[in-house]
Amino acid sequence: MSLKTQEMVLNMGPQHPSTHGVLRLELELEGELILDVKPHIGYLHRCFEKHCEAMTYPQVIPYTDRMDYLAAMYNNFGYAVAVERMLGIEVPERVEYIRVIMGELQRIASHLVAIGTYGIDIGAFTPFLYCFRDREKILNLFEMTCGARLLYNYMWVGGLSHDIHPDFQRLTKEFIDYFKPQVKELNNLLSYNKIFIDRTADVGVLPLDTAINYGITGPNLRASGLKFDIRKDDPYSIYDRFDFDIPIGEGTHGTVGDCWDRYYIRVLEIEQSIRIIEQAIDNIPEGDVQSAIPKRIKPPKGTIYTRVENPKGELGYFIISDGSVNPWRVKVRAPSFVNLTVMGELCKGHLVADVIAILGSIDIVLGEIDR
Amino acid sequence: MKTTEEIFEILKNNFAEDVLELVEDLPTEKFIKVNPLAIYKISDFLRTEDGLKFDTLMCLSGVDEADGEKVKDENDNEVINGGNLSVYYHLDSVELKQKVTIKVETPRDNPEVESVENVWKCADWHEREAYDMYGIKFLNHPNLIRILMPYDWDAGYPLRKDYQNPEFYKGMKVPY
Known part of the structure; x- marks a missing residue:
């Protein structure tokens, strides 16, 4: 007779x-x-969806900041x-360009943060210190633009809360020139480090069909070998004007x-984001960033599901309007x-130690899991 | 790439009485209404059939239609009697680059919808969330328990339009 442990x-x-997080x-x-x-x-549930039903459409924006607080712009x-x-409005070119630049900086x-904290895990x-040093420079650019470092409330319906600072373009270009070699340094420091590779290669393998069935999106899906990026496959804003690649996992x-x-x-995506910023930064057209902001936001009765490529994956908003100034459901x-x-x-x-390596590689933010 | 109308025709030919209607008069998004107790076989068909291949469930959302009769209870709080709760399924085909929205409606008094957890694993947590927030029971779900609220929350379903905050939760005052 065998005993069961x-x-x-x-x-x-x-x-x-x-x-x-918690x-x-x-x-x-x-x-x-x-x-x-x-x-x-x-543990971090803050009733985002219930709050939305009591807010008007523009009032929801500061709440969205607090979901994925590491990518509030997006x-x-x-x-x-x-x-x-939902409203069927076009936003000015200048707004679209600034949004794309801010989105990619974000x-x-x-x-x-994902790479740095993964190193710590x-x-x-x-590497954590190196990453945060560089992230700090991006936060400085955001602070210069809208005054906030983490939760921006920057992109409004139809426009932006502030125009960019006169120095923004120059400083962003300086940042890009500074940052490009840092990616290489990061690779030497962490990506190709023997200990790091031993700890992460062949651990937590996610086959492609499982990933699709579980609805995994973003870098995690692409790492499993599928070239799928909402910026290319279901384009929004002006991403179709830029030339960039979708890196996929190759099992190196x-x-x-x-x-x-x-x-x-994620390292490869940073390089692609730099490419997009380089293409956009010199081409920002002139214009007023607030000219298209509607006075009264009252979408027609109906539903909409819109998705964008958040740094962590597919961020979808499902909004139902009953024709009033408050959303019926978000x-x-x-x-x-x-x-x-x-x-x-x-x-x-x-093994138990691999749980940490796997969790870190998924790159979660509890703020948006619990909402 | 198929339009919602074409997908509706295909579904109508295969599941005659379970596919209820195509809602297309809304300005923003079209969707197909189906029977909540046939959603499992329809989902399985949508995922596997050639030319449809909806391999990803992007989003599953519970909604309170609040289309029932609104009455006041003894504490002068508004309560909704009758009417419907609904669930929206947003499907995407990575392979064929097409999207479709399916909707089911279920009576508020006894909200029962078949679970699609077996079709798309992703539905597991989404269905738990819809249960947590609206009390929609997903039949055949392997682990239908609360997810965002405490496991022992007994004051109802918070996203229903007639939800009232309880005065106390386990002896603690709400709102504190």
């Missing part, structure tokens, strides 16, 4: 430095092996695009879709919310 249940979080993971273990991982969320962007499509900033402290140091691929995709399809669901699948059969 009882599985051990171990709680990781809610207060744990490597869970990137997330509780319930690990089911057999010795050091993971049998299952159950994420428990909701949350504004997505919401503005959604309401503009993507770089968000990816820098794995045990490399130095292990299998396609492993932690290293998910990490490295549902946010947060990329991290969906990406986290695959945790259990990824961790099965790995």
Whole structure:
């Protein structure tokens, strides 16, 4: 007769430095092996969707900042695009260019946090400092533009809250010139580091069909080998005017879709964002950034689902209008919310230490998971 | 790439009485209304059929239609009797680059919708959220428990339009 060993249940979080916020993971273990991982969320629930129903359409924008607080510009962007499509208004060229530049700067900033904190999770402290030093320069550009460093309330429906500073173009170009070699330095410091590769290659492999079935989007999906980017496949704003590539995971140091691929995709995307900014920064047309802002925002009765490529994946806004000044329903399809669901699948059969490596590679922000 | 009208025709030919109507008079987005107790087989068909191949569920959202009768209860709070709750499914085909929106409506008194968790794994948490916020029961869901609210929240479903904040939660005053 064989005896069955009882599985051990171990709680990781809610207060744990490597869970990137208040997330509780319930690990089911057999010795050091993971049998299952159950994420428990909701510790940061702030009733975003209920608040929206009591707000007018422009009043929702500051709330969107607080979802993915590392990519607040892009949350504004997505919401503005959604309401503009409902109203059927065109925004001026100048606004579109500034939005794309801000959006891509935000993507770089968000990816820098992802890369830096991933290094810390794995045990490399130095890259974190390098990443935050460079992110600081982007935040300075944002601060110069709209006065805020983290939560901007910058992109309004039909326009922007402020025009750019007269020095913005010059300083952004200076930043790009400074930052380009830093990517190479980061690669030497972390990406091609032997210890880092040993820790991440062949860990947490996400096959493409699983990724699609779980609705994984953004860098995590591309790391599994699918060339899918909403900026190209379902274009919004003026992304169709720029020339950029969609990097995909190639399994350079292990299998396609492993932690290293998910990490490295973000480095490659930073380079593509730089390309977009370089193409846009000198071509900002003249104009008034507030000329298209409607006096009264009252979309017609109906529904709309709009998605944009947030740094973390597909950020969707589902808005129902009943014809009044308040939205009837705002549902946010947060990329991290969906990406986290695959945790259990990824961790099965790995060791406890790999859970940290896998969670970090998904790059979640609890602010938008709990909303 | 197929339009919503073409997809409606295909569905109508395969699931005659379960596909209810095509709503196209709204200025923003068209959607197909189907029977909530047939959504599983329709979803499976949408995912696997050649020419449809909707392999991704982008979003699943519960909505309170609040189209029932509004009455005052003994504490003078507005309560909605009857009417419908609904669920919207936004589907995307990565392969064929087409999108479609499906809607189901279910009575507010006994909201039951078939789960599509088995078709798109992504629906698992979305359905739990819709259950958490609206109390929509997803039949055959493997783990239908609250997700964002505390597991033992017993004061109702917060995103329903007639939701009232409880005075106390486990002895703690709300709002504190």
